[in-house]
Amino acid sequence: EATAAAPHVVLLSSPGMGHVPPVAELARRLHDALGFTATVLTYASSDSAAQRAFLSSLPPAISAATLPPVHLGDGDLPAGAAAIETLLSVEAERSVPAITAFLSDLKSTTNLVAFVADLFGAATLRAARDAGGVPGFLFFPSNLLMLSLMLHLPRLDADLGAGEFRDLPEPVRLPGCVPVPGADILQPLQDRASDAYRWMVRHGERYRDAPAGILVNTFDAAEPAAAAALRSPEPWRPPVYPIGPVIRHHHPAAAAAADDATGCLGWLNAQPEGSVLFVSFGSGGALSLAQTRELARGLELAGHRFLWVVRAPTNAAAAAADGDNPGESYYDGCRSKAGDPVGFLPAGFMERTKGLGHVVPSWAPQTRVLAHRAVAAMLTHCGWNSVLEAVAAGVPMVAWPLYAEQRQNAVMLCEETMVALRPRVAGGGGEGGLVLAEDVAEVVKEVMEGEKGEAARAKVRELKEAARKGLEPGGASYETLAKVVSEWKGAGQATE
Numbered sequence: 001e002a003t004a005a006a007p008h009v010v011l012l013s014s015p016g017m018g019h020v021p022p023v024a025e026l027a028r029r030l031h032d033a034l035g036f037t038a039t040v041l042t043y044a045s046s047d048s049a050a051q052r053a054f055l056s057s058l059p060p061a062i063s064a065a066t067l068p069p070v071h072l073g074d075g076d077l078p079a080g081a082a083a084i085e086t087l088l089s090v091e092a093e094r095s096v097p098a099i100t101a102f103l104s105d106l107k108s109t110t111n112l113v114a115f116v117a118d119l120f121g122a123a124t125l126r127a128a129r130d131a132g133g134v135p136g137f138l139f140f141p142s143n144l145l146m147l148s149l150m151l152h153l154p155r156l157d158a159d160l161g162a163g164e165f166r167d168l169p170e171p172v173r174l175p176g177c178v179p180v181p182g183a184d185i186l187q188p189l190q191d192r193a194s195d196a197y198r199w200m201v202r203h204g205e206r207y208r209d210a211p212a213g214i215l216v217n218t219f220d221a222a223e224p225a226a227a228a229a230l231r232s233p234e235p236w237r238p239p240v241y242p243i244g245p246v247i248r249h250h251h252p253a254a255a256a257a258a259d260d261a262t263g264c265l266g267w268l269n270a271q272p273e274g275s276v277l278f279v280s281f282g283s284g285g286a287l288s289l290a291q292t293r294e295l296a297r298g299l300e301l302a303g304h305r306f307l308w309v310v311r312a313p314t315n316a317a318a319a320a321a322d323g324d325n326p327g328e329s330y331y332d333g334c335r336s337k338a339g340d341p342v343g344f345l346p347a348g349f350m351e352r353t354k355g356l357g358h359v360v361p362s363w364a365p366q367t368r369v370l371a372h373r374a375v376a377a378m379l380t381h382c383g384w385n386s387v388l389e390a391v392a393a394g395v396p397m398v399a400w401p402l403y404a405e406q407r408q409n410a411v412m413l414c415e416e417t418m419v420a421l422r423p424r425v426a427g428g429g430g431e432g433g434l435v436l437a438e439d440v441a442e443v444v445k446e447v448m449e450g451e452k453g454e455a456a457r458a459k460v461r462e463l464k465e466a467a468r469k470g471l472e473p474g475g476a477s478y479e480t481l482a483k484v485v486s487e488w489k490g491a492g493q494a495t496e
């Protein structure tokens with residue numbers, strides 16, 4: 001409960017289980033370490049059972065509220081056809097009046113000292129201003145490479161002329177960041193004629209002047225040169241504050257009591273230490289049918305223990321009608337379609353891998369799996385939450401990017417941070433490529449038992465340690481957040 005004196009923050013999260021947890025964890029950190037009360041504000045479109053369960057597990061000092069629904073089906077936004085980035089951006093834009101009203105109300109009943117919006121919410125910072133001058137900050141849930149791309153996007157867009165990013169002869173170079181080939185740049189930027197592209201440029205423009213500051217879910221040791229570049233003030237953009245990793249919190253008591261509905265933890269308990277590859281593609285990632293089968297055969301060939309969160313293939317409906325579809329592309333990974341995921345695995349796979357692997361449909365308790373002593377490595381789609389969770393657990397990765405900014409994350413992890421290995425992609429890394437079973441087996445063996453895997457494991461353990469130290473008093477991320485909130489408290493004239 002908010003008392004008259006406790007400083008209060010409102011944090012607005014974009015829809016989705018890749019977005020809500022880090023925002024809510026930031027709220028928890030502001031409460032636990034710094035004495036704030038908070039409201040986590042979500043959109044009407046983002047209500048789900050998983051989200052409700054997650055939000056209700058937060059301490060009582062953090063309340064949850066949902067915005068009223070906004071209309072998302074006008075002529076400029078054909079229902080069903082719009083890209084996810086467009087939908088999230090339009091929902092944010094159209095929610096500004098409701099957010100303004102919400103903040104004005106809270107301002108009269110609590111000691112409201114700041115409003116924080118996440119990556120698609122730069123437009124909503126106007127609501128903080130309109131509600132009576134509450135400072136508006138951005139919480140950027142990805143890394144500095146991605147933030148730098150967004151901040152430089154208006155210029156990069158102008159420089160592209162008539163071409164696409166993938167046509168650039170040279171990789172994109174951002175200050176302090178690993179050079180990224182154009183084809184690996186953020187997926188919605190791969191088609192300049194798309195609505196999603198225009199929205200990303202508009203967000204980039206707003207990032208440059210809307211927020212009073214940008215909190216970033218990364219830490220200095222993970223991106224030292226980019227952190228040095230972005231920590232130094234520039235007149236053309238807000239100050240940038242690396243405060244991460246902000247990842248899902250473990251309550252040891254709750255974890256022990258929680259049931260293990262998927263059987264993942266029970267199965268892991270029976271496996272030797274450091275023997276299991278965890279395979280997961282984030283909250284919604286899925287592969288084509290052909291790629292699912294290559295991955296299955298590859299895991300079988302590699303002969304290492306695995307725990308695989310299987311999704312129905314992206315082309316599940318077509319696959320069910322036509323049988324196999326070998327032309328399907330590795331790059332085609334996107335949100336999973338309905339269907340029983342296990343039914344799409346090769347015939348006899350479950351029986352043959354009985355002693356070796358555990359397959360769970362759709363969802364695993366990922367942070368608890370990564371923390372388990374039996375897990376040696378993770379094959380990941382490189383969503384930034386998953387990467388931070390793997391790093392915090394000291395687990396090296398195989399990079400298998402699908403969408404969003406995952407391909408550029410993979411470049412960073414494999415070529416700069418050196419905590420991940422890449423499989424060979426037959427037919428090139430772009431569209432039309434497929435990772436064949438033999439190449440899956442090779443990269444799995446390398447990460448589990450090879451020299452490169454050992455080097456990645458040593459590196460990720462260093463990063464784990466650096467991340468832990470950064471979050472303690474005196475550490476870079478801890479002190480950075482403390483500095484930001486002391487300004488909020490000062491502005492709100494809170495008693496300490």
Ligand code: UDP
Nearest residue numbers: 018282283284309363364366383384385386
């Ligand atoms: N996650 C999970 N179990 C799963 C798949 C995902 O708990 O089976 C969690 C994972 O721990 C992470 C989030 O969902 O916190 C996924 O976020 P990420 O940024 O990695 O990817 P996205 O879902 O946004 O693509």
